[in-house]
Amino acid sequence: MSGASYYVPAKSHWPILGSVAVGLLMVGLGYQLVYGSATLLIAIGFLSILAVMGFWFRDVINESQLGLYDNQMDRSFRWGMGWFIFSEIMFFAAFFGALFYVRTFAIPWLGGEGAKGVSALLWPDFIAEWPLLNPPDSSVSGPDNVFSPWQLPLVNTLLLVTSSITLTISHEALKSGYRKLCRNWLAGTVLLGTCFIFIQGVEYYEAYQHYGITLEAGIFGSTFFILTGFHGVHVIIGTLILVAMLVRIIRGHFSDSQHFAFEASCWYWHFVDVVWLGLFIFVYVV
Amino acid sequence: MAPKIPLQSTLQQSETTATAGGIAHHAAHPTGWRRWLLTTNHKEIGTLYLIFSLTMFFVGGIFALVVRAELFQPGLQLVNPEFFNQMTTMHGLIMVFAAVMPAFTGLANWMIPLQIGAPDMALPRLNNFSFWLLPVAFTLLLSTLLMPGGGPNFGWTFYAPLSTTYAPASTTFFILSLHIAGISSILGAINIIATILNMRAPGMRLMDMPLFVWTWLITAFLLIAVMPVLAGVITMMLMDINFGTSFFDAGGGGDPVLFQHLFWFFGHPEVYIMILPAFGIVSAIIPTFARKPLFGYASMVYATAAIALLSFLVWAHHMFVVGLPLVAELFFMYSTMLIAVPTGVKVFNWVTTLFRGSISFESPMLFALAFVVLFTIGGFSGLMLAIAPADFQYHDTYFVVAHFHYVLVPGAIFAIMAGVYYWLPKWTGHYPNETLAKWHFWFSVIGVNLTFFPMHFAGLAGMPRRIPDYALQFADFNMVSSIGAFFFGSSQLLFVLVIVLCVRGGKKAPAQAWEGAVDLEWTVPSPAPLHTFETPPEFRPVDK
Numbered sequence: 001m002s003g004a005s006y007y008v009p010a011k012s013h014w015p016i017l018g019s020v021a022v023g024l025l026m027v028g029l030g031y032q033l034v035y036g037s038a039t040l041l042i043a044i045g046f047l048s049i050l051a052v053m054g055f056w057f058r059d060v061i062n063e064s065q066l067g068l069y070d071n072q073m074d075r076s077f078r079w080g081m082g083w084f085i086f087s088e089i090m091f092f093a094a095f096f097g098a099l100f101y102v103r104t105f106a107i108p109w110l111g112g113e114g115a116k117g118v119s120a121l122l123w124p125d126f127i128a129e130w131p132l133l134n135p136p137d138s139s140v141s142g143p144d145n146v147f148s149p150w151q152l153p154l155v156n157t158l159l160l161v162t163s164s165i166t167l168t169i170s171h172e173a174l175k176s177g178y179r180k181l182c183r184n185w186l187a188g189t190v191l192l193g194t195c196f197i198f199i200q201g202v203e204y205y206e207a208y209q210h211y212g213i214t215l216e217a218g219i220f221g222s223t224f225f226i227l228t229g230f231h232g233v234h235v236i237i238g239t240l241i242l243v244a245m246l247v248r249i250i251r252g253h254f255s256d257s258q259h260f261a262f263e264a265s266c267w268y269w270h271f272v273d274v275v276w277l278g279l280f281i282f283v284y285v286v
Numbered sequence: 287m288a289p290k291i292p293l294q295s296t297l298q299q300s301e302t303t304a305t306a307g308g309i310a311h312h313a314a315h316p317t318g319w320r321r322w323l324l325t326t327n328h329k330e331i332g333t334l335y336l337i338f339s340l341t342m343f344f345v346g347g348i349f350a351l352v353v354r355a356e357l358f359q360p361g362l363q364l365v366n367p368e369f370f371n372q373m374t375t376m377h378g379l380i381m382v383f384a385a386v387m388p389a390f391t392g393l394a395n396w397m398i399p400l401q402i403g404a405p406d407m408a409l410p411r412l413n414n415f416s417f418w419l420l421p422v423a424f425t426l427l428l429s430t431l432l433m434p435g436g437g438p439n440f441g442w443t444f445y446a447p448l449s450t451t452y453a454p455a456s457t458t459f460f461i462l463s464l465h466i467a468g469i470s471s472i473l474g475a476i477n478i479i480a481t482i483l484n485m486r487a488p489g490m491r492l493m494d495m496p497l498f499v500w501t502w503l504i505t506a507f508l509l510i511a512v513m514p515v516l517a518g519v520i521t522m523m524l525m526d527i528n529f530g531t532s533f534f535d536a537g538g539g540g541d542p543v544l545f546q547h548l549f550w551f552f553g554h555p556e557v558y559i560m561i562l563p564a565f566g567i568v569s570a571i572i573p574t575f576a577r578k579p580l581f582g583y584a585s586m587v588y589a590t591a592a593i594a595l596l597s598f599l600v601w602a603h604h605m606f607v608v609g610l611p612l613v614a615e616l617f618f619m620y621s622t623m624l625i626a627v628p629t630g631v632k633v634f635n636w637v638t639t640l641f642r643g644s645i646s647f648e649s650p651m652l653f654a655l656a657f658v659v660l661f662t663i664g665g666f667s668g669l670m671l672a673i674a675p676a677d678f679q680y681h682d683t684y685f686v687v688a689h690f691h692y693v694l695v696p697g698a699i700f701a702i703m704a705g706v707y708y709w710l711p712k713w714t715g716h717y718p719n720e721t722l723a724k725w726h727f728w729f730s731v732i733g734v735n736l737t738f739f740p741m742h743f744a745g746l747a748g749m750p751r752r753i754p755d756y757a758l759q760f761a762d763f764n765m766v767s768s769i770g771a772f773f774f775g776s777s778q779l780l781f782v783l784v785i786v787l788c789v790r791g792g793k794k795a796p797a798q799a800w801e802g803a804v805d806l807e808w809t810v811p812s813p814a815p816l817h818t819f820e821t822p823p824e825f826r827p828v829d830k
Binding site for chain 1: 320321323324325326327404405406408409410411412414415417418419421422425426455456458459462463465466469472475476477479480481483484485510511512513514515517518519521522524525527528529530531532533535536537538539540541543544547548551611817
């Protein structure tokens with residue numbers, strides 16, 4: 001805990017501009033959802049956020065390249081990233097919790113089980129089952145069928161698990177100074193991530209076109225899309241982060257021992273991978 | 287808006303030493319409004335948080351006074367029920383998310399680096415981002431009051447389906463504004479936790495940290511653990527409202543009770559987020575003015591950690607009447623009562639610290655002592671509410687309102703005021719006007735009890751909360767509560783007066799502004815220069 005020269009950055013425009021950008025995006029989203037026709041505002045908000053992030057990270061990268069960061073700063077980044085990933089885990093925990101609650105309690109109770117079986121009075125014909133193909137109320141039409149886990153979902157699982165391995169190889173290569181090797185395995189990882197996103201897109205198309213799994217298809221569609229959707233968004237973000245790392249590797253950033261941005265990207269990617277394993281088991285298999 | 291805190295002179299001097307290795311163009315330290323917008327300094331950001339919080343305290347307070355004015359007499363006099371509902375909802379949301387939480391974050395920003403001997407927060411730019419998200423979030427939230435159909439009207443707990451199927455159109459904006467506030471809280475908490483774990487002065491071990499730092503470390507953990515769950519549950523609301531999902535709709539196989547489980551999994555730790563830093567402040571003030579080390583430092587730390595861990599296991603005590611299985615009622619009843627043990631340890635330690643102390647009663651100490659007594663009353667009514675069969679009677683009555691206002695107003699808010707009076711000499715270099723501060727204290731104590739104590743009786747007699755009209759037998763209690771509320775509310779203007787006077791001048795304070803104060807913040811000059819501990823101090827533990 002020495003830190004005689006802990007770097008405290010000068011004034012910065014990016015935080016306040018970032019706040020305004022987030023505000024623009026949220027107002028845009030709100031108008032779009034409530035009144036419609038705010039796509040321009042959404043686009044401006046979204047692009048401003050991206051721009052602010054770009055400038056902000058550029059400043060951080062420049063400061064890092066100039067050697068302003070000491071070991072203590074490195075630890076600040078490590079704690080920061082670690083707790084950020086913990087917050088992400090809790091975000092997904094809410095959705096997994098919802099899935100488990102519905103499957104373990106809500107649906108059996110609707111089917112007449114247990115002390116809360118009185119709720120069965122509302123829909124006496126309802127049969128508790130999972131996946132829930134026939135929601136209690138006839139106004140909600142459930143999915144026609146659900147995916148077999150052993151087709152596209154299995155392929156996606158293999159893709160993501162493999163990508164975690166290739167990323168680890170890339171990281172090890174960086175640590176040992178084999179930069180070309182590092183670059184190639186990293187590029188491979190980006191490719192695997194992109195394939196995952198593509199396949200997930202195909203699956204969504206299938207869901208809507210052939211399986212009747214939609215957002216409106218009762219609780220199965222709700223939990224399916226919120227879990228896979230937010231995971232998919234995280235894969236997209238993770239892939240973009242890896243692309244940024246690829247660019248930095250090509251530009252000759254990072255040293256064998258100092259490359260926390262790269263390491264943080266690995267943490268994030270492994271986290272996304274682990275969430276998928278949970279998804280694969282509890283959304284598709286069980 | 288920003289007061290002229292007398293940092294200007296020190297600000298100029300520190301130009302040369304500011305940003306040790308600042309790159310490129312940082313020639314002039316921005317002055318005027320740009321200074322506040324672009325700052326990365328923990329003291330300036332702390333001041334911003336505190337001013338924001340104080341402003342929102344009055345906004346939320348005015349909403350409360352609208353409620354109390356309507357409830358002054360039975361019948362409908364001033365506002366229509368729809369607006370009344372918006373006022374109760376907004377009062378709760380603003381006070382929780384925009385007044386109490388930012389006040390503690392502001393105190394954390396100011397004091398944690400000073401108390402651990404750090405040059406600044408671990409991630410200073412992120413710190414500024416966390417703050418500036420708040421005005422954006424709450425401008426958006428307050429703007430919902432002006433939208434067609436009005437603002438949120440379903441209570442600060444926004445239970446589905448009232449907040450989904452039957453909600454006003456502005457609910458989508460409410461959800462998005464809460465998302466922004468949530469991002470702010472998470473990023474702020476990450477920053478605080480990284481600061482505490484990584485920025486302590488050489489030689490300061492975890493068990494050497496002042497308790498305010500300890501309680502904030504645990505609070506930050508709670509924030510990072512539960513704010514994402516809040517984000518999750520409001521996202522599900524957003525989906526139910528706008529995309530036809532069925533999370534909280536039994537017709538599609540979902541469950542409105544799922545909303546309550548998720549909300550209170552966030553909500554219960556949230557109430558400890560609002561009280562743990564208060565414990566830390568009181569644990570700093572009582573030893574100072576009793577001129578004795580805190581009794582049972584280690585047990586205070588363990589008790590705080592125990593309260594935080596238990597807070598994850600008690601959420602359904604807010605839901606005893608929703609129709610839980612018997613085993614759940616029992617589990618959550620007993621786990622809730624268990625919290626009385628570590629809380630009792632804390633109260634015992636505070637009282638024992640006072641025992642045989644050389645006590646003096648300056649304004650921070652008065653607020654801290656009132657905290658111990660009145661918070662404990664709130665704790666006892668909490669124990670009553672924890673008894674599931676009894677809660678069947680108390681639930682959704684004014685007894686609950688009395689309970690949580692006792693822990694939040696003379697609890698959290700008194701502790702914040704105690705902290706402000708305690709640290710104002712460090713911030714401004716002047717002592718607050720003690721006479722005015724004492725008037726403020728006594729008016730506040732009388733006002734708080736006049737407002738909230740009768741609510742116990744109204745609640746036990748069966749008066750439901752969140753209803754603009756009531757049966758005649760509750761009239762007297764409500765009239766007293768309303769008089770107390772206006773008395774309490776207007777006496778807070780004294781608080782503003784004391785702060786403004788203190789910023790502008792007053793008796794000069796030395797570095798160690800209070801005789802018995804021992805923590806690191808009292809080793810730097812008063813007012814604290816813009817940059818402190820740029821070279822970490824050598825920390826030598828004192829006997830705790």
